[in-house]
Amino acid sequence: MKRYYILLLTCLLIGAGAYGQTAKVGLVGAQFLKIDVGARGMALGDAVLPLVDDASSSFWNPANLSLVKRGSVFFSNVNWLADIQFNAAAVSWNLAQYGSVALFLSHMNSGEMEETTIVDQQGTGNTFTTTGTVFGVTYSKWLTDKFAFGTNIKYVAEDLVSGLAGTTSDFGKGGTWAVDMGTYYITGIKSIRFGIVIKNFGPEIQPGGHYYDYELADTIFTEEQIPDPDDPTSYITVEVPEKREFRAYHMPLVFQFGIAFDPINNVNHKLTVSAVITQPNDNIQRYNLAAEYWFMNILALRAGYSLGQYDELTGFEEDGAPIYKATYQGQDLRRFSFGAGINWKGLRFNIAMSEFDILEPVTNISLAFNF
Secondary structure, three states: OHHHHHHHHHHHHHHHHOOOOOOOOOOEOOHHHHOOOOHHHHHOOOOOOOOOOOOOHHHHOHHHHHHOOOEEEEEEEEEOHHHOEEEEEEEEEEOHHHOEEEEEEEEEEOOOEEOOOOOOOOOOOOEEEEEEEEEEEEEEEEOOOOEEEEEEEEEEEEEEEEOOOOOOOOEOEEEEEEEEEEEEEEOOOOOOEEEEEEEEEOOOEOOEOEEEOEEOOEEOEEEEEEEEOOEEEEEEEEEEEOEEEOOOEEOOOEEEEEEEEEEEEOOOEEEEEEEEEEEEOOOOOEEEEEEEEEEOOOEEEEEEEEEEEEEEEEEEOOOOOEEEEEEEEEHHHEEEEEEEEEEEOOEEEEEEEEEEOOOOOEEEEEEEEEO
């Protein structure tokens, strides 16, 4: 089994490295799948992969569901950027030698926005919202006393212009299935454990409906043959607005490897340090570092930081060419994350806040109960 795990680890890391360090931003949809689920994960700067041990495992690493001894319920609310609301819930059961199963659901709502067009750039008076929904099932099982494997099968749906007047029922709507796969391994060396996960592997999402394109503020036309109104036996060529289908887009495929250990672990105090390497398919590799301190397994204090090597614009050459300097800064303008939690007889209440460089901080509140 150890050989199998090492081989799997090697293959995944090679696959992640194949994406290189090109930031392909703007080429992937369903961005709501990147929002942190659970205050513990947000407070740790996304470095919770090898630590999560409740029903929220379905969102972070399905293999960790095996850490729940009996069952767990979970709920989370995120006040995301631009007043976007993101809610998530999950419930899990441990079926003893048959493994563990869970059901999970998450939903994003952008809030009401005003429609603008090429003609009405100050607004048409119509409003709409953008929503994203995920629901699915998780299965996880210990394959040995140290190695667990888990997988999610889920459906991902987006409605980009929900409630917009004058559109067809399928306009801007799309959905597809996806799979997550994860592993969790206890090394037996001190308290070191680690995990690997692949998220959002599946077909592209194809939005429904059609649109008309514009060039220099004028509709693009194409030629079309229609029956001649004066002679039904012949056809004439006319120009009509060119109707185009929306392009299909990929989901944010993510490879992650995380490791954690406990430099302090006694009756009253426990300190855990964790690190997660993340390789998305639409951005450069980033590193998430975090620490979590527990007092008497009741009160937790957490902090994390997400960073990556980004090129900062520092000036211009005489010919106008930009000058960049390699620098490490918070991934996607994200800086410091922190939070706290209370654990009382299986009931877990967590809060978290994450700072952004030029944007307002976001907050996360979650509640879990392991029974």
